[in-house]
Amino acid sequence: xxxxxxxxxxxxxxxxxxxxxxxxxxxxxxxxxxxxxxxxxxxxxxxxxxxxxxxxxxxxxxxxxxxxxxxxxxxxxxxxxxxxxxxxxxxxxxxxxxxxxxxxxxxxxxxxxxxxxxxxxxxxxxxxxxxxxxxxxxxxxxxxxxxxxxxxxxxxxxxxxxxxxxxxxxxxxxxxxxxxxxxxxxxxxxxxxxxxxxxxxxxxxxxxxxxxxxxxxxxxxxxxxxxxxxxxxxxxxxxxxxxxxxxxxxxxxxxxxxxxxxxxxxxxxxxxxxxxxxxxxxxxxxxxxxxxxxxxxxxxxxxxxxxxxxxxxxxxxxxxxxxxxxxxxxxxxxxxxxxxxxx
Amino acid sequence: xxxxxxxxxxxxxxxxxxxxxxxxxxxxxxxxxxxxxxxxxxxxxxxxxxxxxxxxxxxxxxxxxxxxxxxxxxxxxxxxxxxxxxxxxxxxxxxxxxxxxxxxxxxxxxxxxxxxxxxxxxxxxxxxxxxxxxxxxxxxxxxxxxxxxxxxxxxxxxxxxxxxxxxxxxxxxxxxxxxxxxxxx
Ligand SMILES: [Zn+2]
Ligand SMILES: [Zn+2]
Numbered sequence: 001x002x003x004x005x006x007x008x009x010x011x012x013x014x015x016x017x018x019x020x021x022x023x024x025x026x027x028x029x030x031x032x033x034x035x036x037x038x039x040x041x042x043x044x045x046x047x048x049x050x051x052x053x054x055x056x057x058x059x060x061x062x063x064x065x066x067x068x069x070x071x072x073x074x075x076x077x078x079x080x081x082x083x084x085x086x087x088x089x090x091x092x093x094x095x096x097x098x099x100x101x102x103x104x105x106x107x108x109x110x111x112x113x114x115x116x117x118x119x120x121x122x123x124x125x126x127x128x129x130x131x132x133x134x135x136x137x138x139x140x141x142x143x144x145x146x147x148x149x150x151x152x153x154x155x156x157x158x159x160x161x162x163x164x165x166x167x168x169x170x171x172x173x174x175x176x177x178x179x180x181x182x183x184x185x186x187x188x189x190x191x192x193x194x195x196x197x198x199x200x201x202x203x204x205x206x207x208x209x210x211x212x213x214x215x216x217x218x219x220x221x222x223x224x225x226x227x228x229x230x231x232x233x234x235x236x237x238x239x240x241x242x243x244x245x246x247x248x249x250x251x252x253x254x255x256x257x258x259x260x261x262x263x264x265x266x267x268x269x270x271x272x273x274x275x276x277x278x279x280x281x282x283x284x285x286x287x288x289x290x291x292x293x294x295x296x297x298x299x300x301x302x303x304x305x306x307x308x309x310x311x312x313x314x315x316x317x318x319x320x321x322x323x324x325x326x327x328x329x330x331x332x333x334x335x336x337x338x339x340x341x342x343x
Numbered sequence: 344x345x346x347x348x349x350x351x352x353x354x355x356x357x358x359x360x361x362x363x364x365x366x367x368x369x370x371x372x373x374x375x376x377x378x379x380x381x382x383x384x385x386x387x388x389x390x391x392x393x394x395x396x397x398x399x400x401x402x403x404x405x406x407x408x409x410x411x412x413x414x415x416x417x418x419x420x421x422x423x424x425x426x427x428x429x430x431x432x433x434x435x436x437x438x439x440x441x442x443x444x445x446x447x448x449x450x451x452x453x454x455x456x457x458x459x460x461x462x463x464x465x466x467x468x469x470x471x472x473x474x475x476x477x478x479x480x481x482x483x484x485x486x487x488x489x490x491x492x493x494x495x496x497x498x499x500x501x502x503x504x505x506x507x508x509x510x511x512x513x514x515x516x517x518x519x520x521x522x523x524x525x526x527x528x
Contacts, residue, residue: 030424030439138469145471147440151447152454153463155440159454162443163463194459221460 001060001101004121005081005305012123013291014239016171016211016304019082020129020228022137023156023165024115025147031157032091032110040094040110044068047109048096050143054107057139061101067108068095076313082120087112105136113157115140122304126168126228134224153220163220168228170235171200173304175210175288176245177238187212194218195234201280201311208280209307214238246292261289265342268335273328279310279335286339296343306338346372419489421445428493448490448516449497487524491517 005017025031029043048064055062067075067088075089083103088095088111098107108116117136119129147155153163161167177183187197197214199207214235216227249257264285271278287303289295309318310331316324323330346354352372419428422445426438431446455461494517501510 025440027440031437033434033436034424034426034438134466137466141468141470146468148468149440149443149463151462152443153465153467155437155443157436159435159437159450160457162454163458163460164465166465218458218460220454220458221462221464223465226464 003305004102004104005308006302007122008300009122009302009304010300012304014172014174014242015124015235016173017082017120017122018125018129018171019118019120019167019169019213020126020133021116021118021167021169022133023113023154023161024117024137024140025155025157026114027145027147029114031113032093033112033157035093035110037093043114044094044096044110047115047144048098051098051107051140054098054136054139055100058100058105058136060105062098062105063101065097065099066095067097068093068110073313073316077311077317080311080314081308083118084108084111085116088116105132107136107140113161122302124170124232126170126232130168130224130228161219163218164222164224164227166219166224166227167215168231169213169215170231171211171213171304172235172238172242173210173284173287174212174238174242175284176249177242178207178210178212180245190214190234191217193234194230197238201276201307203277206277208277209284211284211304211307246288250292257292258289258294261285261292261294265289265295265339268339270336271332273326274310274332274335275328276310276312276331279331280307283307283310283335297340298343299340301338301340306335309338310335344370346370346375348372348375419445419449419493422489445489448520449493487520491520491524494520 026043029035029039032040035043065078067078067084068091072089075084078084078097079086079089081103083099083106084097085108088097088108091111094110096109098105098109100106104120106118106120108118117133117140119133119136121129149155154165156162156165174183177186180186190197194217195214196217197212200209200211200213202208214231216222216231219227222230264282268274268279268282268286274282283303283306286295287307290297290303308314312327315327315331315334318334319327319330323333344354346352347370349372352375354370354372356371420426421438421442423441424439426442428446428449431437431442431450437443437446451461494513498510498513498517501507501513
């Protein structure tokens with residue numbers, strides 16, 4: 001079964017991916033941070049046993065991954081592919097993951113909270129993801145009683161998740177908007193509307209690949225539908241601005257844009273060594289070239305998927321033994337192989 | 344280092360804000376941090392990352408405040424998971440579902456500040472949740488007593504600061520809790 005990020009990206013432009021995350025905790029158990037190693041293990045086993053048939057109920061296969069006993073790099077790779085979050089990478093003690101074969105659904109057990117349920121897909125699709133998560137949530141709840149408070153709703157380890165426990169997020173590709181001088185200000189202003197925007201990949205203060213994730217800040221006092229529609233609306237606003245700048249640039253500076261996009265393609269197709277930063281920068285340009293019709297590839301390729309695969313930890317997993325000594329060389333070779341010829 | 348906002352008090356809170364891939368470090372005094380518009384702060388409430396100590400100050404006590412009162416609040420401990428209020432302040436993290444009941448009155452205002460609301464709307468568990476069921480009926484009394492103790496010190500604090508409106512609110516809450524305590528006996 002192919003992964004969600006290997007499916008076609010046709011029709012996606014600014015909306016690169018969508019994600020819905022629910023946090024849930026069981027009654028009568030302290031949150032993971034207050035659980036002893038033994039109790040944590042018992043809880044994980046109990047959850048795993050109770051949810052062992054989730055694949056049959058959901059109609060796809062699930063794999064059980066013992067994150068707690070994996071090394072940092074393997075965990076880091078899961079994080080790069082957006083399966084687990086940063087906290088789950090560094091957490092000590094028992095921690096487990098139920099992951100659907102397409103990696104669209106991931107259920108982290110005993111991470112920051114007892115249960116972190118996430119559904120992710122390419123392009124737009126918050127509403128579908130929410131119905132999927134809602135259904136899976138009910139499936140889990142049929143087997144386990146949740147910690148729920150009349151006033152505060154679903155109880156979570158952090159007060160920033162309490163209430164619905166819902167984070168709805170859209171990954172936006174903003175290669176034009178993000179280079180504008182006003183971008184920082186625009187991002188800051190988004191918080192006035194109750195959403196946050198953060199860079200997805202990069203190092204220090206640098207963003208690689210112009211991918212940004214927009215999500216709701218508040219989880220309490222709004223219904224799930226209200227949260228979803230807020231995030232959707234705000235994401236659309238940014239997408240509209242991005243498209244507007246793109247079409248203006250295309251109209252007035254088409255050759256400049258074409259030149260930049262084609263040079264980027266050329267580098268990716270012929271370079272012998274690529275750092276993450278270089279690869280992300282050129283892949284971002286190529287992705288824009290493809291969505292704007294400036295570049296025609298002979299066959300479809302999921303460029304966002306490729307961006308995840310060439311991240312440091314995943315690249316190491318994909319590289320052969322001989323290649324591991326020079327990962328930048330491996331990255332260039334991998335991209336050359338994966339990037340289709342021009343049509 | 345002096346607080347970047349008032350440039351008067353010593354900065355004792357540092358937080359890193361990442362906006363659009365740009366990381367900025369801010370140094371504020373506890374006073375100014377509390378005054379800050381949460382919308383602006385919110386960029387750090389990054390989707391999935393633990394906010395760790397970021398909220399400490401907001402949940403905590405004023406650093407300038409007398410130590411005796413602080414000690415009083417720190418003593419409040421969740422009977423179920425033994426998280427002390429001071430732990431909660433330090434990590435901005437609860438230890439167990441019962442912490443919400445134990446620390447409710449202490450932190451409800453702050454939850455409102457972060458979340459813009461203190462009341463859940465939306466989905467409720469569709470299975471198994473027995474309304475009003477208590478994990479341990481015995482400790483309900485303890486919890487009420489603990490909450491009253493806390494409120495009492497909050498009340499004194501408010502009176503000392505001449506925040507009479509706030510004090511009246513605490514007084515009403517204490518009265519309500521005492522009634523519940525009576526019902527519980
Ligand atoms: Zn200040
Ligand atoms: Zn507790």
